[in-house]
Amino acid sequence: MKVPFLDLKRQYDAIKKEMDEAVFSVLFNTKFILGPEVKSFEEKVAAYCATKYAIGVASGTDALLLSLRVCEVKPGDEVITTSFSFFASAGVISRLGATPVFVDIDADTYNIDPAQVEKKISPKTKAIMPVHLFGQCADMDPIIDVAKRHNLKVVEDAAQSIGAKYKGEKAGAIGDFGCFSFFPSKNLGGAGDGGMVVTDDPEMAEMIRILRVHGSKPKYYHSIIGYNSRLDTLQAAILAVKLKHLDDWSKKRRKHAEAYNSAFKDLDIITPKEESYSYHIYNQYTIAVKKRDELRKHLKQKEIGHDSYYPVPLHLQECYKFLGYNKGDLPVSEKRAEEVVSIPVYPELTQQEQEYVISTIKEFVTG
Numbered sequence: 001m002k003v004p005f006l007d008l009k010r011q012y013d014a015i016k017k018e019m020d021e022a023v024f025s026v027l028f029n030t031k032f033i034l035g036p037e038v039k040s041f042e043e044k045v046a047a048y049c050a051t052k053y054a055i056g057v058a059s060g061t062d063a064l065l066l067s068l069r070v071c072e073v074k075p076g077d078e079v080i081t082t083s084f085s086f087f088a089s090a091g092v093i094s095r096l097g098a099t100p101v102f103v104d105i106d107a108d109t110y111n112i113d114p115a116q117v118e119k120k121i122s123p124k125t126k127a128i129m130p131v132h133l134f135g136q137c138a139d140m141d142p143i144i145d146v147a148k149r150h151n152l153k154v155v156e157d158a159a160q161s162i163g164a165k166y167k168g169e170k171a172g173a174i175g176d177f178g179c180f181s182f183f184p185s186k187n188l189g190g191a192g193d194g195g196m197v198v199t200d201d202p203e204m205a206e207m208i209r210i211l212r213v214h215g216s217k218p219k220y221y222h223s224i225i226g227y228n229s230r231l232d233t234l235q236a237a238i239l240a241v242k243l244k245h246l247d248d249w250s251k252k253r254r255k256h257a258e259a260y261n262s263a264f265k266d267l268d269i270i271t272p273k274e275e276s277y278s279y280h281i282y283n284q285y286t287i288a289v290k291k292r293d294e295l296r297k298h299l300k301q302k303e304i305g306h307d308s309y310y311p312v313p314l315h316l317q318e319c320y321k322f323l324g325y326n327k328g329d330l331p332v333s334e335k336r337a338e339e340v341v342s343i344p345v346y347p348e349l350t351q352q353e354q355e356y357v358i359s360t361i362k363e364f365v366t367g
């Protein structure tokens with residue numbers, strides 16, 4: 001049996017009529033840039049997250065970049081983040097001329113270890129960027145507490161976690177800014193790139209709105225230098241349709257995760273831990289195993305889609321050699337980078353497919 005890692009065609013087939021209508025309506029009205037669908041989708045995301053404002057931007061990366069700009073992150077500054085994430089989390093810090101300062105992760109959740117944040121704070125620190133990896137929020141209370149005591153901003157990289165909750169609050173609504181990505185493989189994915197910033201602060205929201213249109217207000221008058229970073233009207237129309245289904249999809253992902261958890265529980269496999277503070281939405285279902293590369297070979301041979309997020313921790317990326325980190329500096333990230341493999345968990349995965357994935361992995365681990 002062939003089991004794809006992700007199959008967006010199944011999702012499209014299930015909501016084709018609504019999706020096609022939304023797309024054709026934008027084509028018909030031709031308001032392609034910041035059309036009414038953008039504003040309406042922003043209002044829906046703000047309501048969904050219970051934040052006052054939501055601003056659509058061109059990507060999750062830009063959501064982070066613009067948020068850090070509003071925090072006035074500049075050359076010479078430092079931003080504290082996790083060593084175990086997609087590259088964009090660190091890349092945006094560097095693109096502003098600042099330095100990412102990497103903190104090791106908690107071995108159970110793959111998220112930044114809050115206990116290690118405070119000792120990385122220096123007079124140059126401007127902000128903390130926790131990443132809610134794989135669909136589970138980082139432990140935010142101690143991070144917010146440290147940030148308050150040191151007068152730092154908190155930018156949540158919630159690219160993988162729209163709909164996840166921390167102590168009942170939605171991911172993205174906890175820090176000063178929440179940043180979402182609508183990259184197609186995220187739980188709420190567009191037909192291309194897109195992103196969103198949520199915040200409760202009216203001035204910061206306005207700054208993001210100005211930055212996404214080249215820093216102009218009014219049009220053609222530039223008090224600051226901004227970007228071309230708008231959420232396309234077409235994407236907003238598509239995403240508004242999908243948002244209605246998001247909670248249902250998250251529930252299905254959680255059911256798949258539960259089935260994997262119970263199937264793997266007595267085996268030599270580390271399964272994801274859902275913390276008591278957390279409502280996990282499983283953008284990825286990631287296991288850790290000792291013979292990871294052999295398992296990947298086995299899965300490939302059995303035609304089961306999978307990937308390893310992430311094989312190289314950020315502090316050991318070649319482009320960050322100049323920062324001077326060495327192997328062994330952030331041991332938990334380094335260990336997990338050699339052990340992780342993510343397996344299919346999308347809502348449309350069938351029971352038969354999941355059983356095949358489970359038996360294939362069991363056979364490898366026990367065989």
Ligand SMILES: *Cc1c(COP(=O)(O)O)cnc(C)c1O
Nearest residue numbers: 059060061086088159160181183
């Ligand atoms: C996907 C992702 C991003 C970047 O989002 P894009 O929309 O692809 O720019 C940033 N951080 C994390 C953790 C991500 O998973």
